[in-house]
Amino acid sequence: MAPLASAQPAPQAAKAGAAKAAASVVEATLKPPHHYVTAHMKAHALSMAQMRQQNQEAMAGWPIMPAPPLHGPALQRQRRLLRAWTPRKPPRVVHRAADAKAPIPLIDGVQPVLDRGRWFHALLEQLEGRYLPGRNTDFRWEGQMWYGTDINKFMVKSEGTWAKGVVDGGIQQFLYSRAISPYWDFQTGIRADLDSGPADIWGAVGVQGLSLYEFELQATGYFNATGVAARLEASYDILITKRLFLQPEVELNFYSQDNIKRGYGRGLSDIDGGLRLRYEFWRKFAPYIGVTYEGPVGHAAWLRRHYGKARRIDTGLGKNLRFTFGLRTWF
Amino acid sequence: MIEGRMLETGLQPLAFVSALKNPTPSSVLWRAVAATLVVCGAVLATTPAQGATDTGSHRMSHGQRRASLGASGFKVTGHGRHLLRTGGIKGPYLPDATRYDLTMPYRSPTVLDVTAQKFTLDGKTRVALLINGRMPAPLLRWREGDDVTITVNCHDDMPMPTSIHWHGLQDIPSNQDGTPGLSFAGIKPGESFTYHFKVPQAGTYWYHSQTGAEMARGMYGPIIVDPKGPSPYPKAQRDYVLVLSGWTDVIPRELISNVKMYDDYYDFDQRSFTTIPEEIKTEGGFWNALQSRLLWSRLRMTATDIADVTGEVYSYIINGIAHGSKAGADGWTGIFSKGERVRLHFVNAGGMSLFDVRIPGCAMTLIEADGRPIQPVTVDEFRIAPGETYVVDVTPPEERPYPVFIQPEDRSGYAIGSLTPRATWRAPVPPLDERPTRTLVDLGRLPPGERAPLPPVDDSALAEIDDPGPPPLNADNQYVAPHPTDRTDDPGDGLRHVPERRILNYTMLKARFPAPGQKPPTREIVLHLTGNLERYIWGFNSRKFSDSGPIKLKQGEVVRFKVINDTIMEQPLHLHGLWMQLENGQGPYRPLKHTIIVQPGAVARFVVQADNPGLWALQCQLIYRGLMGMFRAIEVK
Numbered sequence: 001m002a003p004l005a006s007a008q009p010a011p012q013a014a015k016a017g018a019a020k021a022a023a024s025v026v027e028a029t030l031k032p033p034h035h036y037v038t039a040h041m042k043a044h045a046l047s048m049a050q051m052r053q054q055n056q057e058a059m060a061g062w063p064i065m066p067a068p069p070l071h072g073p074a075l076q077r078q079r080r081l082l083r084a085w086t087p088r089k090p091p092r093v094v095h096r097a098a099d100a101k102a103p104i105p106l107i108d109g110v111q112p113v114l115d116r117g118r119w120f121h122a123l124l125e126q127l128e129g130r131y132l133p134g135r136n137t138d139f140r141w142e143g144q145m146w147y148g149t150d151i152n153k154f155m156v157k158s159e160g161t162w163a164k165g166v167v168d169g170g171i172q173q174f175l176y177s178r179a180i181s182p183y184w185d186f187q188t189g190i191r192a193d194l195d196s197g198p199a200d201i202w203g204a205v206g207v208q209g210l211s212l213y214e215f216e217l218q219a220t221g222y223f224n225a226t227g228v229a230a231r232l233e234a235s236y237d238i239l240i241t242k243r244l245f246l247q248p249e250v251e252l253n254f255y256s257q258d259n260i261k262r263g264y265g266r267g268l269s270d271i272d273g274g275l276r277l278r279y280e281f282w283r284k285f286a287p288y289i290g291v292t293y294e295g296p297v298g299h300a301a302w303l304r305r306h307y308g309k310a311r312r313i314d315t316g317l318g319k320n321l322r323f324t325f326g327l328r329t330w331f
Numbered sequence: 332m333i334e335g336r337m338l339e340t341g342l343q344p345l346a347f348v349s350a351l352k353n354p355t356p357s358s359v360l361w362r363a364v365a366a367t368l369v370v371c372g373a374v375l376a377t378t379p380a381q382g383a384t385d386t387g388s389h390r391m392s393h394g395q396r397r398a399s400l401g402a403s404g405f406k407v408t409g410h411g412r413h414l415l416r417t418g419g420i421k422g423p424y425l426p427d428a429t430r431y432d433l434t435m436p437y438r439s440p441t442v443l444d445v446t447a448q449k450f451t452l453d454g455k456t457r458v459a460l461l462i463n464g465r466m467p468a469p470l471l472r473w474r475e476g477d478d479v480t481i482t483v484n485c486h487d488d489m490p491m492p493t494s495i496h497w498h499g500l501q502d503i504p505s506n507q508d509g510t511p512g513l514s515f516a517g518i519k520p521g522e523s524f525t526y527h528f529k530v531p532q533a534g535t536y537w538y539h540s541q542t543g544a545e546m547a548r549g550m551y552g553p554i555i556v557d558p559k560g561p562s563p564y565p566k567a568q569r570d571y572v573l574v575l576s577g578w579t580d581v582i583p584r585e586l587i588s589n590v591k592m593y594d595d596y597y598d599f600d601q602r603s604f605t606t607i608p609e610e611i612k613t614e615g616g617f618w619n620a621l622q623s624r625l626l627w628s629r630l631r632m633t634a635t636d637i638a639d640v641t642g643e644v645y646s647y648i649i650n651g652i653a654h655g656s657k658a659g660a661d662g663w664t665g666i667f668s669k670g671e672r673v674r675l676h677f678v679n680a681g682g683m684s685l686f687d688v689r690i691p692g693c694a695m696t697l698i699e700a701d702g703r704p705i706q707p708v709t710v711d712e713f714r715i716a717p718g719e720t721y722v723v724d725v726t727p728p729e730e731r732p733y734p735v736f737i738q739p740e741d742r743s744g745y746a747i748g749s750l751t752p753r754a755t756w757r758a759p760v761p762p763l764d765e766r767p768t769r770t771l772v773d774l775g776r777l778p779p780g781e782r783a784p785l786p787p788v789d790d791s792a793l794a795e796i797d798d799p800g801p802p803p804l805n806a807d808n809q810y811v812a813p814h815p816t817d818r819t820d821d822p823g824d825g826l827r828h829v830p831e832r833r834i835l836n837y838t839m840l841k842a843r844f845p846a847p848g849q850k851p852p853t854r855e856i857v858l859h860l861t862g863n864l865e866r867y868i869w870g871f872n873s874r875k876f877s878d879s880g881p882i883k884l885k886q887g888e889v890v891r892f893k894v895i896n897d898t899i900m901e902q903p904l905h906l907h908g909l910w911m912q913l914e915n916g917q918g919p920y921r922p923l924k925h926t927i928i929v930q931p932g933a934v935a936r937f938v939v940q941a942d943n944p945g946l947w948a949l950q951c952q953l954i955y956r957g958l959m960g961m962f963r964a965i966e967v968k
Contacts, residue, residue, distance in 0.1 A: 098797045098856045099872055102880030104964045105946070108516035112948065114543060114587070115868070115875045115960040121592045150868050150875075151806055179806035182863055183631060210865060213628045239603035283589070283596050330592065 120147045121330065126159075126274075128326025130292055138163030146177060153177040155187065160195055170195030173204055173220075184209035191222050198261045202229065227256035243280045247288075249273065258299065260307045265299030278328055286328040295320040439471045445493050445518075445540075445550065446486040453646060453653055457580055459549035460489065460540070466651045467574040467680065468538070468552025475533040475559040481526045485518040492517035492542055495526070497554070498718060499536035499702050499925045501910050503528040505945020508907050510541050513946040513964055517542055533558035534702025535676040535720045537574070544583030544682070547954055551576065551680040556702075563704045563843060567674035567724060571665045575688075575715070575737055575746065576681040577645035578653070587867070587955055590639055594864045597641045600743070600766060601633055613768070630810065632864060632899055634769045637824070639867075639900075639955060640683040642744025647684070647737065649748045662757075663748030669730045673750065674698075676722050679715040682954035684739040685901055685928070687714050687826065688721075690750065691761050693733050695723040697835065701924040704843035713835035714740070714823050716903035718926035718952035725750070734758035740825055740901070742766040767825030773899050775812025775932030785817045788891070788914050788936060792851040799857065802873035802897065807960070808861035812897045818933035819915045823901065837928075838915045845919040846912060852891035852938050856882065860896045860904075860929060860951075860961065868960055869898075869951065875960025882949070882965045884941040893936050896929040902961065903928050904935075908947040909967070911937040926952055941967045 070078055106112075122145035131137045142159035155177045160170035175189035185208045193200035206220025215236050222229040235249035250273040258265045271293065278288030296304050440463055448461045462468035473479055485493045494517050496509040507528045511517035518524045533556045540550035553572045579586070589596040602610065607620065614620040627634045646653040649663040667673045675695075679686055689695075689712035696709045699722035707724075715721055727733050732751035735758075738744070742763045749758040771777055801811045819837040821827065826834045862869040869875065884890055892911075896902055903926050904911075910923040914936040921938075929935045944967045951961035 093796045093798050096797070096799045097795075098854075098882045098884075099799060099858065099963075100880045100883075101874070101878070104513075104879075104881050104966075106512040107514070108512075110512040110516050111877065112510055112512040112541070113876045113960065113962045114958045115962075116877050117587070119588055119591055121588070123592075150866055179866065182804055182806060182809035183865060210631050212631070213625070214631055239601060241603050241605050242599050242601060244603075283593060 116149065118147065118149055121145065123330040125328060126326055127329065128288075128292075128324050130294070130322040130324050132322045136163060138168075148177070151179045153185075155189075167195040168197065175204060177208070181209075183211075187220065191220075193262060197263075200224070200259075200262060206231075226259070229256065230254040240277075245278050245280065245286075247274075247276045247278060247290075249276065255300075258303060260303055263296065263300065263304050263307075265296070265301070265303045267298050269298070269300040270294070270296045274324060276324065276326070276328075284330055288324075288326055288328060290324045290326075291321060292324045293321050439473060440469050441481055443468070443481060443483045443495065444486060445483060445489060447488050447490060450549075452578055452648075452651070457578075460493075460545050461549055462552060465552075466549040467576070468550065470552065470572060471538065471554045473530045473554065473556045475530055475556055477530045479526070479528060479530055482523055483518055483526065484523045485520050487521045489520040491545075492519045493540055493545060493550070494518060494524075494542045495538050495550075496541035496907070497526075497528075497536065497538050498905070499534070499720065500528070500531055500554075501908055501925055502531035502943060503908075505908060505943070505947065508945070508947070510907060510946075510948050513948055530556050532556065532702065533562075534699060534704075535572075535678065535722050536702050537678045537680055537720065539680060544587075544954055544958060546680070547579075547583050547586075547682040549578075553676065553678050555676065564674075564698050564722075565672065565724070568671040569665070569667055569673045570676070571673065572650070572676045572678070573663065573735065573748065574650050574678045574680050575647070575686050576679070577640075577647050577684050577739075577744075579640070579644040579646070581644050583955070586640065586644075587959070590955070591867045594639070594867055595633060595636070597639065597643045598633070598635060598637075598741075599641070599643055600741070601635045630774070632810070635766075636769060636864065636899060637741035637767060638683060638685075638739060638743070639953070641741055642739065645684065645739075645744060647681075647686075647739065647744050647746035649735070649737065649746045652748075653746065662746070663735070664754060665735070665748065665750045666754060667727055667750055667752060669727070669752065671726065673725050673727070674722060675725065675735070676720065677715055678720045679717050681717050681739075683717070685714055685716045685823075685903070686737045686739055687712055687764070688735070688737050689713075689832070690725060690727075690733050690735050692729075693725050693727050693750070694833075695725050697721055697723050697840075700840050700922055701926060703923045705922055706841045706843055706920070708835070708839045708841075709833065710835045710839070711832035712826065712829070714826060714928070716901065716926060716928045716952065717954070718903055718905045719924075719928075732756040732758040734761060736761050738763055740767070740823070742825070764825060764829070769824065769899050769931065772816065772818075772821075773824065773931035774810075775815040775897070777814055777816060779814055785934060785936075786914075786916050789851045790855070790891070792853050792889075793855055793891070794853050796855045797857060798855075799859075799872055802859045802861050805873055806866060807863055807868045807870050807875055807878075808873035808897070809863045809865060810897055810899070811859070811861075812895065812932045815895045815897075815932055815934045817935075818930040819913070819935065821930060821933075823928070823930060837913060837922075838917070840913070840915060840922040840924075841917045842920045842922045846910075846921075846923055848940065849912070849919055849938075850889045850940070852889045854888065855891045855893055857893045857895065858963075860894060860898055860902045862898045862956070862961065864898075867955075869956040870960040871949075871963050876962040876964075877960070879963060881946065882963055884939070884965060884967045886941055886944050886967055888941045889938060890941060891936060891938050893934060894929050895934050896931055899931045901928050901930055902956070903952040904949065905952040906939065906947065906949050906965070908943050908945065909939050909941060909965070911939055913937045944968050 122143065124141065124143040126140055126142040129137060129139050139162045144155060144157040146153040146155040148154055155175040157173040157175065161168045170193065171191060172194050173189060173191045175187040177185045177187045180186045187208055188205045191202040191204045202222035202224045204220055204222050206218065208218045211217050215234055218233040220231050231251065231253050233251045235247055238246040240246055252271055253264065253269045255264050255266055255269050264270065274290050274292035276288040276290030278286045280286040443462050445460065445462055447458060448464060449456050450459050450461060450466060459466055483495050492511065494509045494511045497503060506514050507526050508514040515524065536554040536556065538552055538554055539546045553574055555572065595601065610620040611617050614623050623634065652663050665673065677688060694709050694711060696707045697705060697713065698707050699705060701720055713721060727750055730752050732749045735748040735750055737746045745763060747760055751758065802808055804811065822834040822836045859872050861871065861873045871879065894904065905926040911925065911927055912921050913924050913927055914921055927935055927937060947965045947967065949963045949965050950957040
């Protein structure tokens with residue numbers, strides 16, 4: 001008995017030692033990652049010392065086991081626990097006290113920077129001839145220009161097709177454009193269907209911007225007394241080389257009702273798509289070649305077949321897929 | 332007309348320089364005169380020159396200048412070879428006064444005439460805004476503690492008002508700082524403004540226009556301030572100033588308009604179909620390359636966005652000389668003899684380019700960073716951001732020409748000068764390094780386990796943290812780095828994987844002396860550097876300058892700025908008027924800087940002792956980013 005007793009530490013001492021070791025294991029595994037946790041803990045009813053004491057008492061009779069190495073879900077759980085336990089905002093944080101939105105006393109109102117500039121830009125996305133041997137050839141333009149600040153702009157969008165002295169499919173829009181997010185502009189204004197055919201006026205509301213994966217998108221809804229319409233435009237730039245771009249592009253028009261005079265039908269009315277290969281000699285001078293497809297579909301195609309000739313509206317049939325040569329330019 | 336005005340100001344001829352180059356009887360006479368002046372100067376040196384009142388003090392006689400030089404540590408031995416050369420581009424009516432000689436009494440101009448003027452670069456005549464008809468503007472050489480009076484005349488032919496900002500003279504009064512709107516109203520065409528201040532400290536600095544983008548049109552020049560007491564540096568036999576920049580004929584408004592419309596306007600080196608094999612190699616497999624492409628595409632940014640304006644339109648120049656051009660076929664030239672210690676003062680006055688500087692075959696010993704002496708550190712290459720200045724000592728080991736090779740970070744061009752034993756010998760052009768690509772580190776997207784923890788800093792006295800939290804995503808900001816890292820030990824994109832060279836990083840900068848009166852900061856201000864590349868809007872905390880108020884500091888307060896770069900590009904932050912003590916792990920020997928590169932996806936921390944009252948600017952020194960909103964006012968009162 002005696003040698004055994006002398007070899008073993010006193011039970012009380014063993015208990016205390018075990019509790020100490022267990023506490024250190026707990027501390028090691030639950031060590032807060034941030035220095036300010038200490039400050040937070042002080043604010044609690046229990047001090048660190050008191051908690052340690054409690055832990056020791058609670059674990060007094062427990063067997064001593066090494067803490068298992070944490071991995072996988074256990075590690076995640078522990079990190080989650082720590083995150084929950086760690087106060088997100090330490091109490092000494094004052095929000096935006098230094099970086100306030102107060103006016104700066106500028107001398108004579110002189111701005112040291114140019115970040116309030118107004119800019120004018122015009123982009124002629126398509127300035128092209130569409131051509132099919134032995135068939136009709138026509139000339140198409142589509143572009144937009146705007147003037148304004150970084151946030152607020154006045155914008156004009158224009159498109160149309162010119163063939164044999166007749167302008168067809170002319171849609172002119174006068175819009176107020178406002179930047180609402182990093183990549184998206186909200187636009188509202190008027191759309192005027194102005195060309196050689198009968199005129200029409202719509203109200204317009206839409207968005208324009210750069211979507212995930214860098215698709216250029218425009219989606220606009222239109223409304224007037226006769227119904228509603230929508231238009232979706234999308235394009236993408238694929239770099240073949242540093243200056244050679246392949247650009248698929250599509251434009252879809254939807255209407256809620258037929259309009260025989262202007263040659264559109266309810267539902268998806270017409271498609272205008274293209275695959276253009278452009279070379280940017282410099283950014284503002286980029287000629288291209290490509291193929292384009294343009295034509296009415298569904299109900300509109302039926303309408304045009306039946307009424308188009310009588311109304312002297314270009315039926316657009318039989319020449320849908322054409323060679324295209326053009327220039328993309330901006331300034 | 333200009334000539335007349337310059338004669339009036341006593342700036343003109345420096346005829347003795349050419350006389351020295353081509354010895355004639357008259358030059359012998361000049362030497363005799365100079366020797367006499369040296370003797371007189373030694374006598375005059377006993378009377379303190381800085382005691383003179385206001386405008387008189389800078390008009391010392393040659394002898395006084397000589398005496399002050401002698402006391403400055405730039406004391407010379409008299410064999411006439413201590414050339415200090417600046418300047419290459421001159422207006423057509425100006426004399427060939429590009430060479431300064433330290434054996435001669437130096438004269439700094441006291442009047443700066445700002446004009447829109449024709450000049451010749453690359454054999455073509457262009458129009459620039461020039462100070463005293465030169466680009467870079469003349470070297471201003473002052474002595475620590477001097478009372479300086481400089482009159483800036485803005486001529487009638489200037490298209491807009493102007494201003495001169497003394498970049499790096501941190502301790503001058505706020506109203507002499509030269510920031511329009513914050514210090515004064517600017518100098519309108521036909522008007523003048525007289526700056527008057529006491530030169531606060533020795534070192535290499537520079538000056539430039541702070542109005543609009545005038546700096547990009549040629550309005551910048553170097554400043555060297557000699558110490559009042561003994562020089563902290565060893566004696567150098569030769570001393571050259573190299574002002575690095577780029578010139579483009581594209582006028583700033585058009586340039587901004589171009590990048591506003593299309594942010595990649597000047598980036599013709601993007602990932603394309605033909606670069607896929609290369610990407611597979613660098614990213615380590617097809618799958619990784621695809622993942623990387625998809626990530627960048629999803630984020631609507633490009634991994635090749637290194638610089639807004641590239642060599643596509645920039646001619647990179649050293650002291651106004653472009654390499655390979657008709658006018659400066661030989662580029663900048665510095666002469667050395669074998670075994671000499673040559674001191675090179677580098678100033679990056681380029682508007683939009685971070686330059687990587689190296690002298691292949693010759694190690695450089697950095698002795699001064701941003702005007703403040705540092706403990707010497709020997710490197711083969713260093714990166715210098717716009718606004719920064721470094722002074723390096725080199726001792727070329729062989730009797731052969733060495734290229735001083737300067738390439739912008741995006742490797743879209745280069746500038747080269749020659750350190751050569753003979754004026755006719757030219758150094759070969761080394762190949763350009765590989766162009767870097769932005770990675771997860773630049774996006775601040777390293778997983779938390781893999782990133783280095785922020786090194787500890789002294790926040791014992793920190794009572795308040797001003798943290799606005801992650802900035803909102805709005806029209807002004809397109810991205811927030813989820814896990815920004817500390818990158819002070821990172822030499823920067825494009826320099827990390829060059830094992831054969833020693834490359835400078837910010838942790839190597841250790842101040843020569845602990846800064847006086849360093850106290851632990853009592854407040855921490857968190858600032859996010861944000862921007863929208865797509866719209867070319869830049870700012871702090873998702874707001875550009877005109878939508879924000881001043882950052883208010885109490886006079887005497889010590890504040891830590893924790894700057895988080897949420898953009899994918901380097902932002903060289905410049906603080907006017909107050910030193911930034913960069914926390915780079917050097918404790919009390921942390922370097923004092925006026926311009927700090929904040930790397931993409933990085934956290935940079937610096938302490939500011941707010942002891943200089945007034946309105947100061949905290950800005951991105953990349954000129955168009957500063958102008959498009961990355962600019963804040965700091966109010967100390």
